[in-house]
Amino acid sequence: MSLGITVRGLDIPDSVRAPLTEDDVAARLVGKDATLWGPDAESESAIRLGWLDLPASSRELVSQLADLRAELTGEGLDRVVLCGMGGSSLAPEVICRTAGVPLVVLDTTDPGQVAAAMADLDRTVVVVSSKSGGTVETDSQRRAFVQAFADAGLDEKEIGRRFVVVTDPGSPLSETAAAMGARAVFLADPNVGGRYSALSAFGLVPSALAGADVGTLLDEAEELAGTLAQPDNSALELGVAMGAAFRAGRDKLALADGGSGIVGFGDWAEQLIAESTGKQGRGILPVVLESVDAPGASGSDVLLAVVGPDAPATEPAIGVTGPLGAQFLGWEYATAVAGRVLGINPFDQPNVTESKENTQRILSEGLPDERPAATIGAIEVYGSGGVLDGVDLSSHDGVVLAVDALLASIPPRGYLAVMAYLDREKDATAENLRAALARRAEKAVTFGWGPRFLHSTGQYHKGGPQVGAYLQLTGAIAQDLPVPDQAYSFATLQAAQAGGDRKALADRDRPVLHLHLTDRAAGLGQLLSALT
Numbered sequence: 001m002s003l004g005i006t007v008r009g010l011d012i013p014d015s016v017r018a019p020l021t022e023d024d025v026a027a028r029l030v031g032k033d034a035t036l037w038g039p040d041a042e043s044e045s046a047i048r049l050g051w052l053d054l055p056a057s058s059r060e061l062v063s064q065l066a067d068l069r070a071e072l073t074g075e076g077l078d079r080v081v082l083c084g085m086g087g088s089s090l091a092p093e094v095i096c097r098t099a100g101v102p103l104v105v106l107d108t109t110d111p112g113q114v115a116a117a118m119a120d121l122d123r124t125v126v127v128v129s130s131k132s133g134g135t136v137e138t139d140s141q142r143r144a145f146v147q148a149f150a151d152a153g154l155d156e157k158e159i160g161r162r163f164v165v166v167t168d169p170g171s172p173l174s175e176t177a178a179a180m181g182a183r184a185v186f187l188a189d190p191n192v193g194g195r196y197s198a199l200s201a202f203g204l205v206p207s208a209l210a211g212a213d214v215g216t217l218l219d220e221a222e223e224l225a226g227t228l229a230q231p232d233n234s235a236l237e238l239g240v241a242m243g244a245a246f247r248a249g250r251d252k253l254a255l256a257d258g259g260s261g262i263v264g265f266g267d268w269a270e271q272l273i274a275e276s277t278g279k280q281g282r283g284i285l286p287v288v289l290e291s292v293d294a295p296g297a298s299g300s301d302v303l304l305a306v307v308g309p310d311a312p313a314t315e316p317a318i319g320v321t322g323p324l325g326a327q328f329l330g331w332e333y334a335t336a337v338a339g340r341v342l343g344i345n346p347f348d349q350p351n352v353t354e355s356k357e358n359t360q361r362i363l364s365e366g367l368p369d370e371r372p373a374a375t376i377g378a379i380e381v382y383g384s385g386g387v388l389d390g391v392d393l394s395s396h397d398g399v400v401l402a403v404d405a406l407l408a409s410i411p412p413r414g415y416l417a418v419m420a421y422l423d424r425e426k427d428a429t430a431e432n433l434r435a436a437l438a439r440r441a442e443k444a445v446t447f448g449w450g451p452r453f454l455h456s457t458g459q460y461h462k463g464g465p466q467v468g469a470y471l472q473l474t475g476a477i478a479q480d481l482p483v484p485d486q487a488y489s490f491a492t493l494q495a496a497q498a499g500g501d502r503k504a505l506a507d508r509d510r511p512v513l514h515l516h517l518t519d520r521a522a523g524l525g526q527l528l529s530a531l532t
């Protein structure tokens, strides 16, 4: 069995399973029946089911990529940097971390983190991945690398040879790739959405160039693919469990690793589930946990999903065993099935553009002139949505009081999202806030690095149930970095992204507490010691 599902302590009523069996959903999904999600979703679904073919159709890439890797390493280019957001970087990150091969994933606008990725240029090849070819972060990173190579003395032709591009046919990036003389361009199947693209060129190109065995990954997926038309297949069972939990009010899916050997799977599944289901005022909120017994593993609105063989520490829970290739395909299939149970279109992301449009507006009009309500130690405190009303910010405990006011504003069955527009290498301790706040709030707490989460849980924040409270962290910039040939720098872009998302949340009257760290390390230390 390529994927094993164990369900514990979760009642799966016939009202969830029977319609799927009666409507022959398993076979129809494998047959790419675009009517499965209702008439409103049909036109989108018709061009989004290509992921079902990938275990077979991506085969041709395996030998091409082995040849390209040999060519690159033969020239001493053995350091691979991937510029890409969301569906264009999350899968390669899991594949390479699991395989233990080095891949530098750049999915940020933090100037410090971007600058740090531009090291060892003499052995670096850059993979620029974007399905749409218009994602501002990815385009900005590409520009910065072109400039860095030029500064290192490479001529135009040599610079082009340092780039490998993955995009959809006809995208603006495909034209840029041709114009800059990229060494290789991989055009992906346009009938595969970004978050379903793990087994496409988006997942495979950077991973194979970094040294991962992508042929085996496809073998693992193909074994599962052969079972997916069966009415009781394991991936269908996973989707049924997700849908049944949702119907029973368990709309938080806590994701934890249980000895799978897969590294960072939750971050990939988070985008798949949040963007696919979080819309029309409903959705399943993925909550990535540090371990099976981390705070947030249980609760009246939680279903725990353990990836790997370890027994869950709590119930209800589902256990999902199987190798990475099968996990990718199985969760994609399960999410499509859950989408039908929830009654949403699992292939669009209707609210992602809001924050992007706000960001563009800020970039053209300039950053708003905001004054903090207080500055306490290394933290400036800003709030909207009434979150600071009545909070005494004059005391040394002001930050904790503000955080507690934010936590108190979370409605029953609500959640807190921590959104850190920081450097995920240098400011990594920010991640410890999730467990600390989950313990304190006794509610679901998610953690996301900005702007990366905008391409993942950001859809759920805006399109899902309006029961969220938001803690946004930004930090001082030690050294800014220009975005070549653009009117803005990385620091401005990062600030505009944070501001654009704050506005999208404020427009919904959601409570947002914004803490700006005037000294990142000191501010994080201050926050963590106050909250733990």
Ligand SMILES: O=P(O)(O)OC[C@H]1O[C@H](O)[C@H](O)[C@@H](O)[C@@H]1O
Binding pocket: 085, 086, 087, 088, 129, 130, 131, 132, 133, 134, 135, 138, 194, 195, 275, 349, 352, 454, 455, 456
């Ligand atoms: O691959 P790209 O076109 O650059 O898109 C990257 C990401 O952008 C958007 O935010 C979408 O909501 C994501 O689903 C997608 O993965």
